[in-house]
Amino acid sequence: xxxxxxxxxPFSEFEPKWQGEWEASKAYxxxxxxxxxxxxxxxxxxxxxxxxxxxxNGLHVGHPEGYTAxxxxxxxxxxxxxxxxxxxxxDAFGLPAEQYxxxxxxxxxxxxxxxxxxxxxxxxxxxxxxxxxxxxxxTDPGYFKWTQWIFLKLYNSYVGDDGKAHPISELEAxxxxxxxIDHRRLAYVSEAPVNxxxxxxxxxxxxxxxxxxxxVGGFPVERRPMRQWMLRITSYAQRLIDELDGLDWPExxxxxxxxxxxxxxxxxxxxxxxxxxxQIQVFTTRPDTLFGATxxxxxxxxxxxxxxxxxxxxxxxxxxxxxxxxxxDLERTExxxxxxxxxxxxxxxxxxxxxxxxxxxxxxxxxxYGTGAIMAVPAHDERDFEFAKKFELPIKQxxxxxxxxxxxxxxxxxxxxxxxxxxxxxxxxAKKKITAWLEEKGLGKGTTxxxxxxxxxxxxxxxxxxxxxxxxxxxxxxxxxxxxxxMPPTLEDxxxxxxxxxxxxxxxDWVQYSATAKRELNTMPQWxxxxxxxxRYCDARNSERFVGVEAERYWMTGSVHGSQFSVPGSSxxxxxxxxxxxxxxxxxxxxxxYVGGTEHAVxxxxxxxxxxKVLFDLGYVSTPEPFQRLVNQxxxxxxxxxxxxxxxxNVVNPDDVVREYGADALRLYEMxxxxxxxxxxxxxxxxxxxxxxxxxxxxxxxxxxxxxVWSLSxxxxxxxxxxxxxxxxxxxIKKCGEDIEKLSFNTAISQMMVCTNAFTGAEVKxxxxxxxxxxxxxxxxxxxxxxxxxxxxSQFPALAAKRFLSDETWPAYDPAALxxxxxxxxxxxxxxxxxxxxxxxxxxxxxxxxxxxASARVQEFMEGKPAKKIIVxxxxxxxxxx
RNA sequence: GCCGAUGUGGUGAAAUGGUAAACACAGCGGACUUAAAAUCCGCUGCCCGAAAGGGCUUACCGGUUCGAGUCCGGUCAUCGGCACCA
Numbered sequence: 001x002x003x004x005x006x007x008x009x010p011f012s013e014f015e016p017k018w019q020g021e022w023e024a025s026k027a028y029x030x031x032x033x034x035x036x037x038x039x040x041x042x043x044x045x046x047x048x049x050x051x052x053x054x055x056x057n058g059l060h061v062g063h064p065e066g067y068t069a070x071x072x073x074x075x076x077x078x079x080x081x082x083x084x085x086x087x088x089x090x091d092a093f094g095l096p097a098e099q100y101x102x103x104x105x106x107x108x109x110x111x112x113x114x115x116x117x118x119x120x121x122x123x124x125x126x127x128x129x130x131x132x133x134x135x136x137x138x139t140d141p142g143y144f145k146w147t148q149w150i151f152l153k154l155y156n157s158y159v160g161d162d163g164k165a166h167p168i169s170e171l172e173a174x175x176x177x178x179x180x181i182d183h184r185r186l187a188y189v190s191e192a193p194v195n196x197x198x199x200x201x202x203x204x205x206x207x208x209x210x211x212x213x214x215x216v217g218g219f220p221v222e223r224r225p226m227r228q229w230m231l232r233i234t235s236y237a238q239r240l241i242d243e244l245d246g247l248d249w250p251e252x253x254x255x256x257x258x259x260x261x262x263x264x265x266x267x268x269x270x271x272x273x274x275x276x277x278x279q280i281q282v283f284t285t286r287p288d289t290l291f292g293a294t295x296x297x298x299x300x301x302x303x304x305x306x307x308x309x310x311x312x313x314x315x316x317x318x319x320x321x322x323x324x325x326x327x328x329d330l331e332r333t334e335x336x337x338x339x340x341x342x343x344x345x346x347x348x349x350x351x352x353x354x355x356x357x358x359x360x361x362x363x364x365x366x367x368x369y370g371t372g373a374i375m376a377v378p379a380h381d382e383r384d385f386e387f388a389k390k391f392e393l394p395i396k397q398x399x400x401x402x403x404x405x406x407x408x409x410x411x412x413x414x415x416x417x418x419x420x421x422x423x424x425x426x427x428x429x430a431k432k433k434i435t436a437w438l439e440e441k442g443l444g445k446g447t448t449x450x451x452x453x454x455x456x457x458x459x460x461x462x463x464x465x466x467x468x469x470x471x472x473x474x475x476x477x478x479x480x481x482x483x484x485x486x487m488p489p490t491l492e493d494x495x496x497x498x499x500x501x502x503x504x505x506x507x508x509d510w511v512q513y514s515a516t517a518k519r520e521l522n523t524m525p526q527w528x529x530x531x532x533x534x535x536r537y538c539d540a541r542n543s544e545r546f547v548g549v550e551a552e553r554y555w556m557t558g559s560v561h562g563s564q565f566s567v568p569g570s571s572x573x574x575x576x577x578x579x580x581x582x583x584x585x586x587x588x589x590x591x592x593x594y595v596g597g598t599e600h601a602v603x604x605x606x607x608x609x610x611x612x613k614v615l616f617d618l619g620y621v622s623t624p625e626p627f628q629r630l631v632n633q634x635x636x637x638x639x640x641x642x643x644x645x646x647x648x649x650n651v652v653n654p655d656d657v658v659r660e661y662g663a664d665a666l667r668l669y670e671m672x673x674x675x676x677x678x679x680x681x682x683x684x685x686x687x688x689x690x691x692x693x694x695x696x697x698x699x700x701x702x703x704x705x706x707x708x709v710w711s712l713s714x715x716x717x718x719x720x721x722x723x724x725x726x727x728x729x730x731x732x733i734k735k736c737g738e739d740i741e742k743l744s745f746n747t748a749i750s751q752m753m754v755c756t757n758a759f760t761g762a763e764v765k766x767x768x769x770x771x772x773x774x775x776x777x778x779x780x781x782x783x784x785x786x787x788x789x790x791x792x793x794s795q796f797p798a799l800a801a802k803r804f805l806s807d808e809t810w811p812a813y814d815p816a817a818l819x820x821x822x823x824x825x826x827x828x829x830x831x832x833x834x835x836x837x838x839x840x841x842x843x844x845x846x847x848x849x850x851x852x853x854a855s856a857r858v859q860e861f862m863e864g865k866p867a868k869k870i871i872v873x874x875x876x877x878x879x880x881x882x
Numbered sequence: 883g884c885c886g887a888u889g890u891g892g893u894g895a896a897a898u899g900g901u902a903a904a905c906a907c908a909g910c911g912g913a914c915u916u917a918a919a920a921u922c923c924g925c926u927g928c929c930c931g932a933a934a935g936g937g938c939u940u941a942c943c944g945g946u947u948c949g950a951g952u953c954c955g956g957u958c959a960u961c962g963g964c965a966c967c968a
Contacts, residue, residue, distance in 0.1 A: 008920080252886050252963090259885070262967065284968060297968090339966085362966095369967045376968085382883090383966050451967050598962080672906075674895060678888090679961075686894065689906050692921095699921090747896070750905035757905095760922090826901045831949045833901055871948050877900055881948050 008695035011662030050596030054115035075779035079810035089136035094526035098463040138529025145485030146546035158184035165617035201496030229458040262451025269444040283370030288430035291419035292398035293375040310345025462494035464523030472517040556590030589628025664781035671745035721769035733813040852878035
């Protein structure tokens with residue numbers, strides 16, 4: 001549609017006008033506790049979007065999907081008397097900005113600023129009710145000062161026996177040595193094999209490596225040992241699993257996190273190495289199969305390999321180790337099907353039967369999980385089974401499967417056989433008994449293992465938060481808080497060095513902290529800033545603290561007074577959940593609703609929960625969990641049903657849609673497409689459909705003359721709505737209110753369409769009822785609703801909202817208006833629909849039954865047989881069974 | 883391989899165990915118009931039938947129920963996640 005063509009309603013005039021008025025009057029400013037206009041009697045509602053990375057491509061149609069959903073909820077809650085916190089900000093550190101900067105030579109701060117300006121303009125053109133005074137930007141020194149501050153909290157904390165974070169000073173008081181303390185810090189330095197990506201010139205977290213390639217860019221990743229900063233997230237593994245229980249998250253996302261953390265129960269078992277002093281410790285989830293262990297496998301990198309390898313096997317072992325080391329992770333997983341390995345020449349003693357069993361090395365045993373060594377039970381483990389077949393190692397049955405299963409490769413529960421004192425026990429019983437036996441003999445111990453590894457937290461980048469750490473005499477120490485924020489150096493050349501040496505090394509002056517101390521050269525990963533931004537929104541301009549005490553308490557718990565949490569996690573148990581919803585103080589999460597994509601299920605959402613728990617343990621926040629309710633919006637596909645991408649040419653630009661159909665149409669369409677959580681394809685025809693709907697609403701109030709000038713419709717009058725319109729209106733108030741709570745926006749919109757169609761058919765338009773309708777419409781299409789309200793106010797000042805519709809109260813529906821005198825009841829014979837009739841609403845069951853039996857069509861299908869049974873559902877149906 | 887989600891008209895979809903397909907899109911017909919666009923009104927799951935009407939229909943098979951898109955068991959397909967985790 002060209003711009004010359006007349007628009008169905010002048011959205012391009014009134015949308016910017018209202019955006020300007022809302023901004024000028026700070027219509028969506030949200031006062032904090034302590035502000036003069038703060039109303040402590042109102043409940044709070046914190047509705048959060050996953051803040052965007054301001055990329056150079058600008059807004060994608062996927063962004064407004066979640067943002068419109070939260071905007072509708074926020075506006076609705078405000079009209080229902082809540083103090084609503086609905087903020088927006090920028091996750092602006094990160095690889096793409098730096099990659100772009102390297103390519104173009106423009107400083108990342110410059111491109112980031114330009115991108116933020118563009119995103120801001122785009123978001124403002126959509127009329128979201130954000131409190132822009134609370135805007136945060138992770139690259140702002142006033143923000144990353146506190147990211148660095150939280151890092152110092154991690155650096156200066158350890159996890160005690162109670163499973164909670166404590167200040168490191170407690171260990172100092174106990175007289176622990178410097179080395180012992182460094183060993184316990186939540187942020188620590190480790191020299192370990194890490195994921196190094198040569199093309200990106202940085203290391204990556206496990207979570208950022210997909211199929212052996214970098215998540216950003218898809219470049220190969222290799223493992224190499226490097227000195228890196230790690231965060232001890234594994235200390236929180238159990239709590240990160242347990243405390244999911246109290247959260248209103250999709251079960252699938254909870255499961256994804258549980259699987260990622262990967263808890264498994266089993267035992268550590270010690271195996272003596274024959275003719276050596278050393279022992280091999282293995283982790284197994286099946287200690288009950290110990291009698292079936294016929295060989296052992298060490299990871300090729302295992303430190304005992306050097307010690308135990310025999311002369312004859314030395315060459316073969318060395319060759320195999322080198323070959324494995326050269327393999328990238330990708331190759332190691334791709335070749336997973338074919339087992340490989342080499343005998344070390346050494347033997348271990350099986351502690352239960354003193355049998356000598358060979359020790360092999362093989363790359364199917366991973367150094368990073370468990371102890372990097374396994375006892376192989378080929379009869380009852382698929383991988384061991386394959387390996388044993390290939391290398392002709394003995395396979396010994398120790399579990400009797402149920403009827404009809406082959407014991408070879410049987411991995412489920414059964415009955416222990418050939419297992420001495422375990423014989424006849426079921427698998428769970430045998431596990432218990434052997435674990436007790438091992439513990440008694442000092443040969444092993446029941447243990448829990450997690451797949452989750454500690455979080456690799458340093459990157460060799462320029463565009464990230466510098467660590468507030470200096471090195472002196474080979475030791476690290478933290479900067480005092482007074483030196484925060486630690487600004488990055490102003491580098492002209494921020495390109496990677498081509499070696500693992502970070503680019504900050506080029507800032508030689510900056511690096512030299514003092515005559516004897518140098519700064520840490522790594523920077524933090526992009527996730528750092530997004531781990532706590534929701535807290536900053538509560539008090540975004542606070543320069544004294546990362547978030548004010550009262551602001552945090554109010555927005556996270558709703559309480560203006562003390563915190564209710566004394567024992568972390570205890571309130572998060574399933575039993576308290578129902579109560580917790582009643583009594584919001586008992587809910588573990590602070591943010592009432594968090595909407596964003598699934599792609600953050602295990603990255604951002606896990607990291608943020610971890611930081612939040614540390615801050616909670618240390619007493620800096622009031623809730624054990626950050627996000628109470630999480631909703632994932634579904635991906636929007638291109639018109640061709642494929643994922644939108646430049647190469648496919650199916651990308652829809654929200655700016656184009658706003659230009660041609662207006663912001664309200666874009667908002668409404670994205671909500672009308674289907675359920676929020678569903679994946680759904682874009683359709684421009686669909687946009688036109690909601691655009692037509694908005695035009696119909698417009699024409700309820702406005703009419704056009706021959707010159708194309710719009711004026712208030714003469715059909716609009718100050719008269720009460722008739723019974724039929726009143727019913728349509730009140731049904732709409734009811735259904736939209738309920739649907740918004742359920743996030744069922746598509747059905748709310750269809751109800752508004754039904755209502756509008758009813759009003760369109762009426763000759764006289766009752767102005768008061770239309771204003772009520774506009775209130776219901778306003779969270780969805782705020783510009784149109786505001787404009788029509790203002791138009792109506794010009795002639796019927798008593799009927800319209802005085803200032804903005806968002807200041808109005810959500811209308812109440814009258815249940816009496818919904819009731820009709822007569823209802824249609826359907827008559828079934830043997831469950832098949834045969835007739836219908838309108839009956840008075842107060843008709844008794846007996847009366848309805850009589851009407852049904854009197855129906856000629858019912859009688860015809862009863863074929864003269866007597867009714868065996870008659871089911872009457874008042875107001876609905878009668879089913880006659882013959 | 884394991885885990886999860888989803889299967890309803892030509893399309894997006896709707897349906898507290900109670901009239902399947904609301905609301906839209908597309909299509910068809912009509913009104914207005916010199917004409918078109920826009921707007922307004924009507925029709926539109928499939929099969930048989932001139933019609934009245936009848937039969938069938940929520941991926942497939944079976945079960946529970948007076949009654950199943952909805953609940954239970956099984957099968958298949960698509961999408962997403964994880965994947966040598968001992």
